[in-house]
Amino acid sequence: MWRALRLSGAAAAIAWSVFPIAMVVLSSFKPQREIFAIPPQLVFAPTLDNYRRLVTEWPAFFPNMLNSLIVTTGATLLTVLCATLAGYVYARFRGRILALSAFFMVLVRMLPPIVVTLPLFPFFSWLQVNDTHFVLIVLYAAFFVSLATWIMRAFIDQVPRELEEAALVDGAGLFQVLRMVVLPLVVNGVIAASLFVIVYAWNEFIFALVFTTRIARTTPLVMSEMLSTTDGVDWGVLFAAATVQLAPILAFILAAQRYVIAGLTAGAVKG
Amino acid sequence: MDIKRRNALAAGTALAAAALARPAIAQTRKFVIMSHAVHRNVSTGARGGDSTAAWRQRNNLEIEWLTFGVEAVHERLYREAQLSQGGVDMAFILERYGGPHIAPLFEDLRPYMDAAPIEKLDEISPSMLAAHTYRGKLIGIPFRHATHGFFTNNVMARERGVTQVPQSFEEVIAAADKLTYTRDGARVAGYALSMDDPSALMDIIRAHGGDFITRDYRFVADQPQAVAAIALVRDWYRRGVLPRNVMTFKTEEVITAMQQGRAALTNQPFGRIVNYNDPRGSRFPGEISVANIPMMESVAGRKGALVPAKTSVWAMAIPSNSPDKQRAWSLIRELSSVESTIRAAVNGNGPVRMSAYDDPRVRELAPYADLERRVLPTAQLTVPGFDQAGRAMDIFMEEVQKAMLGAAEPQAAMNAAKSRIEPLLPS
Amino acid sequence: MTAGAAPLTAARPAARRARRLPGGTRPGASHYALLAPAQILLVGIILLPAIYVAWMSLQKVSFGADPVFVGLENYRALLADSVFWRAAWNTFLVVNAVVYGELLLGLGLALLVSGWMPYRKIVIALLIAPYAINEVSAVAMWRFVLEPDIGMVNWAMLQIGLGQLDWSADPADALVLAALLSIWIHTPFTFLILYAALQSVPQEIKEAATVDGANAWQSFRHVTLPFILPALLVALVFRYITAMRIFSEIWLLTEGGPARMTEVLAVYLYRAAFRYHEFGLASATAFAMVLLSLAVAAPYLYAAWLKMFRHA
Known part of the structure; x- marks a missing residue:
């Protein structure tokens, strides 16, 4: 009885989280006129028509997905690089200045991102970098470097410092120690830290809306345009686009599930 | 430290590679136009022909159309035009989103005109040019006027016994009531209205003899005529004559509603007849017709009087930071030529040259040409241009929607609109 | 290592405390340099712009025109604008609904999954799936099933006489949908934090409580809750802060309309x-x-x- 209750609870919870996703993925293989068929049809002849039209009618979609890929990669590299360096210092050293700077890192995390769009828009314009991948990379990194630093600090904390000391005695420099000794032991931390940036950068909407128009436009932005076109929403194409956009990131999250838990514990709860 | 440099170098290279990946995508420079989709469609449409083809071939240059919704295109364009280095070569702007405050973002076109004039400029009406002139600075060459007509779904009209084209707005109201019904299990709304700005509402207000902001910048929507129109819209909304989600309707949603038969009547630009009857998107191809919008008989004193229909003027402009101003001007000249105007009119554009209405191709393919020409001399802009026009229109719509939702009585809502909008008006 | 740097400042109480800790080494200049990239990002991209915003809020700024100092005029205009107050009130309502809705749901799910549960890993994977979905897709998904009259959920609700969620016409319903959407996307975050916290509750204590005759509720209230309380509070604060930023859900559903009532x-x-x-x-x-x-x-x-x- 108790178990049956638990199982039905789990079933309801899974339905809640998976139903909208499943509907969209399924509908992306439906012919246009059947998408809104009532009652909804679960059995239908699947078609790739929506995907074909995605390619022909939205030629910008795949180049924009490449933009997303570039921005996500860039932001992840930048974040992890900065976070590993800083996380190492916070894990290994103590002092008032460090405490103050660490507090500052936590503090700025509280500021709403939309706030910085106002001054940064003219500033990036002055630097002539509006509508470039660079802008998004730097923005995304700035908003995630603090969480990532906390994750890296937690992981580096667990690396026995004797190993470093041994290397230092052998005459290695600080960067050699970091690269040869510490980094290989905190790969899990790097994955956990990257994960959050990757999901964020791949899906981010508001910075992309404000700072990109054409050249660096990312996938969520094209999709928002599909939601408001002259001829009404072409749901089939939109669903095809959504499926293409979410498939890789969903697979990634599911595969890296345990790192999400580790990262959240290290970055949010302990920080 | 040597390693540090190498690391920094590696990171730097990764970043630089990411940033430089940009030209790899846009290998050949394209000429970028920012506009609403309708401009691309009428400029390159198959029915009348592609007016950009010869220009593209001559310049050996492809055009990239960046199209957005009406509000979004201005929001984005003005933001782009502020940048020190722009990416948009040419743009289409609508007078009611203009104003002296945006004039500095665009080129003054008079020197361009002196150097390379536009064909038969005197055919373009001075009032249309004036709509895009601020303190003597001309920032846009008129390309399209969107003047409203009255559309009817004839299949539904026949089903509901609406046999005559309404000769008074009272008849429009009666027809809208009849056409609010259930068809094949789906609800049909008698009337569809775009509500993202006041342009569609203006026809209903003017049919009642009212107005919103007069040409001498007086707020008059609190007068009984306009209030009566708002009360009608509220009544329509409550009784389901307007679709339940009408408050989210932009032009795009009106098109879908008409194409799908979710609404039977609407007032929209004449050229939309092409979309409504488009066999690819419409469930009623060839069955949606257009007429002039009639006045209230009780106001005009007779049947058959025409509403001074709402018109708006889209113009071609060159952002001050356009990378290719000379080419932009040459394309503007190309698109505003007599021949291009005719081609675009056949594609469903509202031609800014009266002579286009005499062309046999236009007369054949745009059967509404005479109707449109009839109303054009009295047609009126939504609001006269001023700095805060966008804000004033938003406040107005906000108060109208409040009245529709029942949060305020129409008169009270308009009084509130008056007290909020009057401080914004130029004195 | 620990002793190496500490004596220099041994007189200061902080340093004395630091010496007791295994990681209490004082950093050198090169270590500060390692902090630089992260700090430069934060200062350059977040702190300075935030300060600049504070300055800008005292100016009148528009295109091309030079800013003019107007003191607190902008704040006066802001506080006098009824739309601002409505936006603030809407934010307050949505944020509270979202945060507490999520907390309850997340806690429920965490308790459910950390108890007896076959295929636990797969269940967790399915529960956190919404985390991977971008807001545009999420809005599209929910709009699709809740399209007035024809969306399948609205249709089903109409069929069983519940009436429909009339988000495109009714401002209150639009806010409800935005809140639902936000809960849907962000529950995985709260769920995972609480799930991880539950894993840290020592099994022996729970068992001891059961042996002492505590029922499920007492065991939760007196044993589990105190253990996960810190995580619960962290999730609460974090979600409060991030929920306050809500933008895309509303923007993509209604753009704040009708009548700016859902801003x-x-x-x-x-x-x-x-x-x-x-x-x-x-x-x-x-x-x-x-x-x-x-x-x-x-x-x-x-x-x-x-x-x-x-x-x-």
């Missing part, structure tokens, strides 16, 4: 800046949001401050 603070800010080009007013809104965020975060920040300087 939230971020949408109000976006409109002021990018539609009306009133950067002063937008900056005042932005700064108000900053102050609000900091106020909500104050307890968390205070705890962080204490903890960091205890170890300093």
Whole structure:
């Protein structure tokens, strides 16, 4: 009885989280006129028509997905690089200045991102970098470097410092120690830290809306345009686009599930 | 430290590679136009022909159309035009989103005109040019006027016994009531209205003899005529004559509603007849017709009087930071030529040259040409241009929607609109 | 290592405390250099712009024109604008609904999954799937199933006589949908934090409580809850702060309409800046949001401050 209750609870919870996703993925293989068929049809002849039209009618979609890929990669590299360096210092050293700077890192995390769009828009314009991948990379990194630093600090904390000391005695420099000794032991931390940036950068909407128009436009932005076109929403194409956009990131999250838990514990709860 | 440099170098290279990946995508420079989709469609449409083809071939240059919704295109364009280095070569702007405050973002076109004039400029009406002139600075060459007509779904009209084209707005109201019904299990709304700005509402207000902001910048929507129109819209909304989600309707949603038969009547630009009857998107191809919008008989004193229909003027402009101003001007000249105007009119554009209405191709393919020409001399802009026009229109719509939702009585809502909008008006 | 640097400052109490800790080494110049990239990002991209916003909120700024100092005029205009108050009120409602809805749901799911559960890993994977979905897709998904009259959920609700969620016409329903959407996307975050916290509850204590005759509720109330309380509070504060930023859900559903009745603070800010080009007013809104965020975060920040300087 108790178990049956638990199982039905789990079933309801899974339905809640998976139903909208499943509907969209399924509908992306439906012919246009059947998408809104009532009652909804679960059995239908699947078609790739929506995907074909995605390619022909939205030629910008795949180049924009490449933009997303570039921005996500860039932001992840930048974040992890900065976070590993800083996380190492916070894990290994103590002092008032460090405490103050660490507090500052936590503090700025509280500021709403939309706030910085106002001054940064003219500033990036002055630097002539509006509508470039660079802008998004730097923005995304700035908003995630603090969480990532906390994750890296937690992981580096667990690396026995004797190993470093041994290397230092052998005459290695600080960067050699970091690269040869510490980094290989905190790969899990790097994955956990990257994960959050990757999901964020791949899906981010508001910075992309404000700072990109054409050249660096990312996938969520094209999709928002599909939601408001002259001829009404072409749901089939939109669903095809959504499926293409979410498939890789969903697979990634599911595969890296345990790192999400580790990262959240290290970055949010302990920080 | 040597390693540090190498690391920094590696990171730097990764970043630089990411940033430089940009030209790899846009290998050949394209000429970028920012506009609403309708401009691309009428400029390159198959029915009348592609007016950009010869220009593209001559310049050996492809055009990239960046199209957005009406509000979004201005929001984005003005933001782009502020940048020190722009990416948009040419743009289409609508007078009611203009104003002296945006004039500095665009080129003054008079020197361009002196150097390379536009064909038969005197055919373009001075009032249309004036709509895009601020303190003597001309920032846009008129390309399209969107003047409203009255559309009817004839299949539904026949089903509901609406046999005559309404000769008074009272008849429009009666027809809208009849056409609010259930068809094949789906609800049909008698009337569809775009509500993202006041342009569609203006026809209903003017049919009642009212107005919103007069040409001498007086707020008059609190007068009984306009209030009566708002009360009608509220009544329509409550009784389901307007679709339940009408408050989210932009032009795009009106098109879908008409194409799908979710609404039977609407007032929209004449050229939309092409979309409504488009066999690819419409469930009623060839069955949606257009007429002039009639006045209230009780106001005009007779049947058959025409509403001074709402018109708006889209113009071609060159952002001050356009990378290719000379080419932009040459394309503007190309698109505003007599021949291009005719081609675009056949594609469903509202031609800014009266002579286009005499062309046999236009007369054949745009059967509404005479109707449109009839109303054009009295047609009126939504609001006269001023700095805060966008804000004033938003406040107005906000108060109208409040009245529709029942949060305020129409008169009270308009009084509130008056007290909020009057401080914004130029004195 | 620990002793190596400490004697220099041994007289100071902080240093004495630091010496007791295994990681209490004083950093050198090269270590500060390692902090530089992260700190430069934060200062350059977040702190300085935030300060600049505060300055801008005291100016009248528009295209091409030089800013003019107007003192607190923008704040006066902001406080006098009924739309701002509505946006603030909507934000308040949505944020509270979202945060507590999520907390309850997340806690329920965490308790469910950490108890007896076959295929636990797969169940967790399915529950966190919404985390991977971008807001545009999420809005599309929910709009699709809740399209007036024809969306399948609205259709089903109509069939069983529940009436439909009339988000496109009714401002209240639109806010409900935005809140639902937000809960849907962000529950995985709360769920995972609480799930991880539950894993740290020592099994022996729970068992001891059961042996002593505690029922499920008593065991939860007196054993589990105290253990996960810190995580619960962290999730609460974090979600308060991030929920206050809500933008895309509303923007993509209604753009704040009808009648600007569904605007939230971020949408109000976006409109002021990018539609009306009133950067002063937008900056005042932005700064108000900053102050609000900091106020909500104050307890968390205070705890962080204490903890960091205890170890300093």
